[in-house]
Structure formats: C-alpha cells, structure tokens
Amino acid sequence: MLRGARAFNTLCRRAGATRILRRTAPSSPRPVLPHPRSFASVAQTQTATPATATASESPLPEIKAADLPIVSSDAKQVAVGWDTRTWSRFHNIWLRDHCRCSRCFHSITKQRLLNTFQIPADIAPLKVSAKPEGLEVVWNTTDSHTSLYPWSWLEVNSYDPPLTRDANKTEKVLWGSKIQQAPPTVAYEEVMAGDAGLYKWLSNIDRFGFSFVSGVPPTPEATEELSERIGFIRETQYGRFWDFTSDLAKGDTAYTTIALGAHTDNTYFLFHLLEHTGGTGGATLLVDGFYAASILKELNPEAYRLLSEVPIPAHAAGEPTSFYRPTPASGYPVLGHDNLTRDLTQVRWNNDDRSVMSHLEAGSVEKW
Structure with a gap:
C-alpha cells in the first residue's frame, strides 16, 4: 500500500x-x-465532517476593549493593525463580498445570500470602527449597509498577508519501516x-x-x-x-x-x-x-x-x-x-x- x-x-x-x-x-x-x-x-x-460550522464560521470570542486592533480605510482597502508590527489589509470589494450579516450570509446553512455582481465597483466605507465584537464597516450604499466582521474571523482569513494559515494545518507525519513497531x-x-x-x-x-x-x-x-x-x-x-x-x-x-x-x-x-x-x-x-x-x-x-x-x-x-x-x-x-x-x-x-x-x-x- x-x-x-x-x-x-x-x-x-x-x-x-x-x-x-x-x-x-x-x-x-x-x-x-x-x-x-x-x-x-x-x-x-x-468521509463526512461533523455537522458544525467550519473554523472560519464558528462562534468567536470577543476581544477586550483595551486590546482592540487599530483600523483605518481609504478608497481601496481597510487596514487592521493587530499590533505595532502586524497589519492585515482587506480590499473594500472583498470585505463587502464577505459580509456576515443576516441579509448577506445565512448563519444556519453557512451559505452566501449576497449577489456579488450587484456590489458597486466604487464600494467604499463611510466609516470603519473597532468594536469589541469585531470590525464594523458602514458602506457608501443608498441604505448605508453595515457589516460586522469578528476579529478572529478576520485573522484566520487574512490574505495580505496570510497570518494563521500554516498554524491551522494538521501536522503530517512522514514515516518509514520503524512505524511497524507502533x-x-x-x-x-x-x-x-x-x-x-x-x-x-x-x-x-x-x-x-x-x-x-x-x-x-x-x-x-x-x-x-x-x-x-x-x-x-x-x-x-x-x-x-x-x-x-x-x-x-x-x-x-x-x-x-x-x-x-x-x-x-x-x-x-x-x-x-x-x-x-x-x-x-x-x-x-x-x-x-x-x-x-x-x-x-x-x-x-x-x-x-x-x-x-x-x-x-x-x-x-x-x-x-x-x-x-x-x-x-x-x-x-x-x-x-x-x-x-x-x-x-x-x-x-x-x-x-x-x-x-x-x-x-x-x-x-x-x-x-
């Protein structure tokens, strides 16, 4: 084998x-x-996975107010400063596309409800705020749509740069003939x-x-x-x-x-x-x-x-x-x-x- x-x-x-x-x-x-x-x-x-949310969708702990990340935004992206040396950058279109509110994401089925192609090309935040429960973004849409992204969710899904992807991997053990002993x-x-x-x-x-x-x-x-x-x-x-x-x-x-x-x-x-x-x-x-x-x-x-x-x-x-x-x-x-x-x-x-x-x-x- x-x-x-x-x-x-x-x-x-x-x-x-x-x-x-x-x-x-x-x-x-x-x-x-x-x-x-x-x-x-x-x-x-x-193989069937348990009927629970994935790591990126699981209930996530709140961060204390004293430890809240620093947030800022411009016409293209939102920056999250985890500490003085570690920052994550998220494009505005990416954040809006991944909104976790009940209108955009079904909390039970874990399926997307938002039509990506209806997001305006010039989407940008009117306001970004660091809340204890996560990053809050108020968008420049006619209804001032508000999105909230849990901090742990943002950290796990950070892509610029990736932060925790390697830490989430299962350790793969390489083995030779000695494995027959145990x-x-x-x-x-x-x-x-x-x-x-x-x-x-x-x-x-x-x-x-x-x-x-x-x-x-x-x-x-x-x-x-x-x-x-x-x-x-x-x-x-x-x-x-x-x-x-x-x-x-x-x-x-x-x-x-x-x-x-x-x-x-x-x-x-x-x-x-x-x-x-x-x-x-x-x-x-x-x-x-x-x-x-x-x-x-x-x-x-x-x-x-x-x-x-x-x-x-x-x-x-x-x-x-x-x-x-x-x-x-x-x-x-x-x-x-x-x-x-x-x-x-x-x-x-x-x-x-x-x-x-x-x-x-x-x-x-x-x-x-």
Missing part, C-alpha cells in the same frame, strides 16, 4: 489457498460484500462508543495516511457498521459492500494470488480480512508515498519535476461489459500539488493500471 491522498490505501500479497469470506449478492437492498487485495469485507466510504491504531470499541474515538481514528488517517482499527468482530455486519461511523457507503463498479476471494470472479488481479506491488488504489476503501486459513501469503505492504517523494525531491529534483508534470493515463478494463478511465482521459501526474501553496497533496501511483504513454514527447521518453 502506498500512501498517496493521505487516506487509507491498501495492497495485499496473496498465494496459495487463502480463503476469504464470500457470499452472493442478496436480492434485498442489503449490500453484497467487499473488494480488492486479498482482504474481505471492504467498505467504500466517504502503527497508528484505535480500538473498535472506542470508535463505536462515541465521537471521541471516531475523531481519533480520522485524525490518525489525516496525520499518517492510514490507521488500523483493532478488535473488529470478524463479521461483515460489524465491518459495515464500522464503515458507517465515517459516512454513507457509496456504490462502485464492484458494488456497495461485498466480499471476495482469489477466484477471478472479477477481471482484477486483486481476485488472484498474484503479489501486488505498492500502489495507491481505492484510498476511500476500508478493508477487513475475515478469514485466512489453509493458505499462504496475504501480507500487507505499507509505504509512505509522501516520505518517498520528499527523498526523491532532495536527491533528484528533475525526476520529481517530471512526476509532477507528466499526466498518467489509466484504465480498468478487466470486465468485458465495462471500461473505466479518469476524467480527463489524459489522467493526472503522479505527484499532485496545492495550486496556492505548492505543497504536495497527492501521490497517485498504480503502475499496473497505467495505460499507454503515447503522449510523451520523444525527448522525454527515456527521462520519464
């Missing part, structure tokens, strides 16, 4: 008579069971008992790219229930929830005893090995793609650049009645980066499912 999108990816090596729990799809709405990698009971899930793990009972256990599980995935759940009962029902702690289970070309063994019931090497190399694949799946008796193999390989990429970037910047720029077409064509490929069909580079920060955010590596590299320029073939 290769960590790529910092989610749970899985690879398994199998041989011999490895036995995986299997049953046919029922006629009722109940899902058929698991998928790939000599693991059974695989559930595909979509891999990130949370107990099944803890996850099922409440949101604190679920948060611990998801935090492990966010920080390390994977997490084990120990003590899960070896049944499809328990696996499905565990999956639904994260979110609803989505349909895939393999089904919604299913089991399998190495019988080539599907046109995928996951349904064989062939060993699979490290790859990023099905990063949204949850795998549970239910039975492994009378067989050999079935070992799981875990690799931190982010760690590997960090080493490559240091030792061979040119190779890192190529893997960041050359798109890789891919396909799944083992079933005679179906054909899957990415959109766009040209695919995506192995290494994906944030458009703003240029931080590495994804590692897509699956050499087995790679399509023909017919789009390479002649001078790049050997380098790639």
Whole structure:
C-alpha cells in the first residue's frame, strides 16, 4: 500500500489457498460484500465532517476593549493593525463580498445570500470602527449597509498577508519501516462508543495516511457498521459492500494470488480480512508515498519535476461489459500539488493500471 491522498490505501500479497469470506449478492437492498487485495469485507466510504460550522464560521470570542486592533480605510482597502508590527489589509470589494450579516450570509446553512455582481465597483466605507465584537464597516450604499466582521474571523482569513494559515494545518507525519513497531491504531470499541474515538481514528488517517482499527468482530455486519461511523457507503463498479476471494470472479488481479506491488488504489476503501486459513501469503505492504517523494525531491529534483508534470493515463478494463478511465482521459501526474501553496497533496501511483504513454514527447521518453 502506498500512501498517496493521505487516506487509507491498501495492497495485499496473496498465494496459495487463502480463503476469504464470500457470499452472493442478496436480492434485498442489503449490500453484497467487499473488494480488492486479498482482504474481505471492504467498505467504500466517504468521509463526512461533523455537522458544525467550519473554523472560519464558528462562534468567536470577543476581544477586550483595551486590546482592540487599530483600523483605518481609504478608497481601496481597510487596514487592521493587530499590533505595532502586524497589519492585515482587506480590499473594500472583498470585505463587502464577505459580509456576515443576516441579509448577506445565512448563519444556519453557512451559505452566501449576497449577489456579488450587484456590489458597486466604487464600494467604499463611510466609516470603519473597532468594536469589541469585531470590525464594523458602514458602506457608501443608498441604505448605508453595515457589516460586522469578528476579529478572529478576520485573522484566520487574512490574505495580505496570510497570518494563521500554516498554524491551522494538521501536522503530517512522514514515516518509514520503524512505524511497524507502533502503527497508528484505535480500538473498535472506542470508535463505536462515541465521537471521541471516531475523531481519533480520522485524525490518525489525516496525520499518517492510514490507521488500523483493532478488535473488529470478524463479521461483515460489524465491518459495515464500522464503515458507517465515517459516512454513507457509496456504490462502485464492484458494488456497495461485498466480499471476495482469489477466484477471478472479477477481471482484477486483486481476485488472484498474484503479489501486488505498492500502489495507491481505492484510498476511500476500508478493508477487513475475515478469514485466512489453509493458505499462504496475504501480507500487507505499507509505504509512505509522501516520505518517498520528499527523498526523491532532495536527491533528484528533475525526476520529481517530471512526476509532477507528466499526466498518467489509466484504465480498468478487466470486465468485458465495462471500461473505466479518469476524467480527463489524459489522467493526472503522479505527484499532485496545492495550486496556492505548492505543497504536495497527492501521490497517485498504480503502475499496473497505467495505460499507454503515447503522449510523451520523444525527448522525454527515456527521462520519464
């Protein structure tokens, strides 16, 4: 398994008579069971965030009057002085567009109500004031519209310059083989008992790219229930929830005893090995793609650049009645980066499912 999108990816090596729990799809709405990698009971899930406001929309504490920032404005922007050295500047059009009053922003749905295209091009403050609860701006509109921006909200969303963006990031832990001594793990009972256990599980995935759940009962029902702690289970070309063994019931090497190399694949799946008796193999390989990429970037910047720029077409064509490929069909580079920060955010590596590299320029073939 290769960590790529910092989610749970899985690879398994199998041989011999490895036995995986299997049953046919029922006629009722109940899902058929698991998928790939000599693991059974695989559930595909979509991570769901708690039904609470985001950090930038959460209730924010007031600042004492003695500690109020200094504010000033001109025809183009409003300046907020947090201290004698730290200032944030906000364009007038940006502030008006992000008004948090009940007419412009729905406090329950967290959705915008303001039509951006109705904001006058010459929008400017008539008055700016530092209030204990935030920055108050009275605009030069016919109704003298008044906006109030909580101080903490302004600080979190400051863009000129950014102030707290890095502080809000989750620490990503890069790891090598020593992680096997104490891999990130949370107990099944803890996850099922409440949101604190679920948060611990998801935090492990966010920080390390994977997490084990120990003590899960070896049944499809328990696996499905565990999956639904994260979110609803989505349909895939393999089904919604299913089991399998190495019988080539599907046109995928996951349904064989062939060993699979490290790859990023099905990063949204949850795998549970239910039975492994009378067989050999079935070992799981875990690799931190982010760690590997960090080493490559240091030792061979040119190779890192190529893997960041050359798109890789891919396909799944083992079933005679179906054909899957990415959109766009040209695919995506192995290494994906944030458009703003240029931080590495994804590692897509699956050499087995790679399509023909017919789009390479002649001078790049050997380098790639």
